[in-house]
Amino acid sequence: MMGLAQLFKKYCLHHEAGKEQAQKISWIKDKLLHIYYQNSIDDKLLVEKIFAQYMVPHSLDTEEKMKCLYYLYACLDTNAVKALNEMWKCQNMLRGLVRELLDLHKLPASEANTTAMFGKLMTISKNLPDAGKAQDFMKRFNQVLGEDEKLRVQLDTLISPTCSCKQAELCVREITRKLTFPKQPTNPFLEMVKFLLERIAPVHIDSEAISALVKLLNKSIEGTADDDEEGVTPDTAIRSGLELLK
Numbered sequence: 001m002m003g004l005a006q007l008f009k010k011y012c013l014h015h016e017a018g019k020e021q022a023q024k025i026s027w028i029k030d031k032l033l034h035i036y037y038q039n040s041i042d043d044k045l046l047v048e049k050i051f052a053q054y055m056v057p058h059s060l061d062t063e064e065k066m067k068c069l070y071y072l073y074a075c076l077d078t079n080a081v082k083a084l085n086e087m088w089k090c091q092n093m094l095r096g097l098v099r100e101l102l103d104l105h106k107l108p109a110s111e112a113n114t115t116a117m118f119g120k121l122m123t124i125s126k127n128l129p130d131a132g133k134a135q136d137f138m139k140r141f142n143q144v145l146g147e148d149e150k151l152r153v154q155l156d157t158l159i160s161p162t163c164s165c166k167q168a169e170l171c172v173r174e175i176t177r178k179l180t181f182p183k184q185p186t187n188p189f190l191e192m193v194k195f196l197l198e199r200i201a202p203v204h205i206d207s208e209a210i211s212a213l214v215k216l217l218n219k220s221i222e223g224t225a226d227d228d229e230e231g232v233t234p235d236t237a238i239r240s241g242l243e244l245l246k
Helices: 002-013 019-024 027-037 041-055 062-075 078-105 111-126 131-147 149-158 165-178 188-200 207-222 234-244
Strands: none
Touching: 002 019, 002 027, 002 041, 027 041, 027 078, 041 078, 041 188, 062 207, 062 234, 078 111, 078 131, 078 149, 078 188, 111 131, 131 149, 131 188, 149 165, 165 188, 207 234
C-alpha cells in the first residue's frame, strides 16, 4: 500500500513523468481508498495516514492542499467517495467521544461518572490498534488527563470546531511533549496516544480551508478554474465541489 501511495504522490500529484503517465496509474487513488472498507482497524489507520501524507499532503499550504482535495474528490469513483466520507465520519465520531470524555472530567467524581468514562474509553480503544493494549493505555491517558488541567485544555482546543490546522499541529506537539519521557527509548503509551491524536486532529479542514474550497468552486462556476487541465469537466468539478462542501 505504501508503495502505491508513493507512486501516486510522485506521478499523479507531482506529475514527474507527465500527465499521460499519471493518467495510466490514476486508478491507484480509488484502490487505496477502497481498502478503508476492510474490517481491520490497522487497514483503516493506514489509509488515513496515506491520505494525509500522500494523497492530500497536510504539509502543503492551504490553497494548494484544497486544490489537491478539490480535484481528487472530483476524480474518485463512487465507492472511493463513500470510503472517504466514511473516513471523515469516523474521525468526527472519535472527536465526539473525546469531547464527551472531557465533559465528564468537568463533573464531580461519582460512580456513575466513572462508569460513563469507562464506556467512552472502551469505545475509543476499539478505534485504535491492538484493542487490548489500547484499553490499558487509554485508561492511563484518562488518568493523566484527570491530573493535568493544561493537558485537558490542549485536547479541548484540538477537538474544537474552531481549531485551525496550524493550531492543531501546535496542540499535538504540546500534548506529545507532555507525555514524552526522555530516558525512555521506546514509549508504547505515547505511540498509542499519537494514534488517537492523528485520528482526531484537523489536518485538512478549517475555516481557511473552507474559504479556499469556496473560491475554487466559484472559479469552476465562472469558467476560470483549471478544471480541464486537471482532467475533469467544469460540471463534474461543480457537482463534486458542492458535495464536498456539504
